[in-house]
Structures are given as C-alpha cells and as structure tokens.
Amino acid sequence: MVLIRCLRIPFSTNVERVALAAGYKGVPIEWIDIDPGDRSYAEELSGQPLVPVLTAGDEVVSDSARILDWLEERFPEPSLLPSDxxxxxxxxxxxxxxxxxxxxxxxxxxxxxxxxxxxxxxxxxxxxxxxxxxxxxxxxxxxxxxxxxxxxxxxxxxxxxxxxxxxxxxxxxxxxxxxxxxxxxxxxxxxxxxxxxxx
Ligand SMILES: N[C@@H](CCC(=O)N[C@@H](CS)C(=O)NCC(=O)O)C(=O)O
The missing domain is CATH 1.20.1050 (Glutathione S-transferase Yfyf (Class Pi); Chain A, domain 2)
Structure with missing residues (x-):
C-alpha cells in the first residue's frame, strides 16, 4: 500500500473526519503536524492553506469531503455509504x-x-x-x-x-x-x- 500522509493542526474538526474514516477502514495514515501559524507547506503542496491535505504517491487531495471520497474510492470496504x-x-x-x-x-x-x-x-x-x-x-x-x-x-x-x-x-x-x-x-x-x- 502506498504511504498515505496527511497534514494536520491540533483540534481540527475537518482533520478528525479523515482520522475517523481512515480508522474505520483500517487505513494507516502518517500524520504531519504543521504550525497553525505557518501554512506554507500546505500551500506548497495543495495551492491552498487549509488542512487536511492528504498525499499518496504523487496524488494530493485537499478538502475533507473530497478526501473522504478519495478514501471511499480507494478503500471501498468497509464502506461509509449504504449499498442501497x-x-x-x-x-x-x-x-x-x-x-x-x-x-x-x-x-x-x-x-x-x-x-x-x-x-x-x-x-x-x-x-x-x-x-x-x-x-x-x-x-x-x-x-x-x-x-x-x-x-x-x-x-x-x-x-x-x-x-x-x-x-x-x-x-x-x-x-x-x-x-x-x-x-x-x-x-x-x-x-x-x-x-x-x-x-
Ligand atoms: N472545506 C475544508 C475546510 C478546511 C478548514 O477549514 N480547515 C481548518 C481546520 S478544521 C483550517 O485549516 N483552518 C485554519 C485557518 O482557517 O487558518 C475542509 O472540509 O477540509
């Protein structure tokens, strides 16, 4: 499995979404803590300053909703969505x-x-x-x-x-x-x- 990294800051609600979804799916994430006052690394990677930002190989995904969709697509089981x-x-x-x-x-x-x-x-x-x-x-x-x-x-x-x-x-x-x-x-x-x- 490709190494999945994710940028985070302490107490971030949108980061916790990713942690919960990945935890449910058993997908390990290497967390990278960034300084809440210095968003340069997030900007350099994703072109915007907010976390979470997920990287996997040469893929970069920002925005928690898009990251949840990415996790669901790459790791469909167990699914976060009903089958119906x-x-x-x-x-x-x-x-x-x-x-x-x-x-x-x-x-x-x-x-x-x-x-x-x-x-x-x-x-x-x-x-x-x-x-x-x-x-x-x-x-x-x-x-x-x-x-x-x-x-x-x-x-x-x-x-x-x-x-x-x-x-x-x-x-x-x-x-x-x-x-x-x-x-x-x-x-x-x-x-x-x-x-x-x-x-
Ligand atoms: N729509 C984005 C929003 C991301 C967002 O607002 N992240 C917050 C942390 S929960 C952040 O980086 N805030 C820093 C700031 O506003 O400077 C998402 O769902 O990921």
Whole structure:
C-alpha cells in the first residue's frame, strides 16, 4: 500500500473526519503536524492553506469531503455509504447540507458574517433534526457511515465541551450554541462515535 500522509493542526474538526474514516477502514495514515501559524507547506503542496491535505504517491487531495471520497474510492470496504442507491443518496444529501448549509451558521457567528442571532437559532433548530435522525437508531442514518464522520467532529462539542488546551474560538461557538438536554440522544451518539478507532 502506498504511504498515505496527511497534514494536520491540533483540534481540527475537518482533520478528525479523515482520522475517523481512515480508522474505520483500517487505513494507516502518517500524520504531519504543521504550525497553525505557518501554512506554507500546505500551500506548497495543495495551492491552498487549509488542512487536511492528504498525499499518496504523487496524488494530493485537499478538502475533507473530497478526501473522504478519495478514501471511499480507494478503500471501498468497509464502506461509509449504504449499498442501497436511494439510501446512499440520502446520506450524500445530508453531507452536502451539513457542509454547504449547516456549517455556515457557526462559521457566520465566528467570522461575524450575517446575523448572529439567526445563525444561533438555526443551530438550535438543527439540534432537533439531529436528535430526530437518532430516534430509534444508533447512528444518524442507521449504520455508521459518512453522515456520522461528517457531523461528529462538529457536534461532539455539544456533548463533550472543549478539550483542555483547545482555545479555537470556532469550537467555543459550537459549545455555546448547541445546548443539549440531559436526555438528548446526541450524548449517546457522541459517546458511540467517540469510541471508534481513528487512524
Ligand atoms: N472545506 C475544508 C475546510 C478546511 C478548514 O477549514 N480547515 C481548518 C481546520 S478544521 C483550517 O485549516 N483552518 C485554519 C485557518 O482557517 O487558518 C475542509 O472540509 O477540509
């Protein structure tokens, strides 16, 4: 197997997606820690400054969603997607919504873009949707997969709070705007996903 490397910074949500997906598939990754204040290596490799950036031989892939697709294509088993085409589309739609819509709420609050009160209320509303997806099932779409990998690194903050040493203001936004009731099914889901291996 070609050596797979991935650039990361501490506490990165998007990096954790890759660690979870690769861990599930049993794909080893050599992590390269870069200085959060110096993105020159990421830029040199991928033409953009953000992590994760994955390399395998002469392939370079940036953006966590694209990296998850790359892992799924190269290492199809165990799959992160349902075998049924309609269910697969549902999971894809969820992941797209999470990346293109849901993320804009905490990003908007953190970056001061748009109306913070509206973003905050959308985050609270979405908690109810996540909880409903978990009604009577262990993972967001039944079996563990892409939806859980995509959402967990962001939603875990609602249950676990900030890790010691994590002073990323974006993560504080995640903690502040997703208050959970004690009996929220998100607590058990976070514990379930958190127990899974990471590469
Ligand atoms: N769409 C990208 C976003 C990547 C991203 O925002 N990475 C964060 C870490 S989770 C980062 O590098 N932030 C550094 C910065 O904004 O300077 C992905 O999904 O990988």
């Amino acid at each position: 085409a309609a269910q697969r589309a549902e999971v894809r739609i969820f992941a797209d919504w999470f990346n293109r819509v849901w993320k804009t709420f905490p990003n908007g609050i953190n970056d001061g873009v748009g109306d913070a009160a509206v973003h905050a209320s959308e985050m609270r509303r979405a908690v109810g949707l996540f909880e409903s997806l978990l009604a009577g099932r262990e993972f967001l779409f039944g079996s563990f997969g892409l939806a859980d990998v995509t959402a967990f690194p962001f939603l875990e903050y609602a249950s676990l709070g900030l890790s010691p040493g994590d002073d990323d203001p974006f993560h504080a936004v995640l903690v502040e705007h997703m208050p959970l009731e004690g009996d929220s099914p998100l607590h058990a889901w976070v514990a379930r996903v958190d127990a899974l291996p990471r590469s």
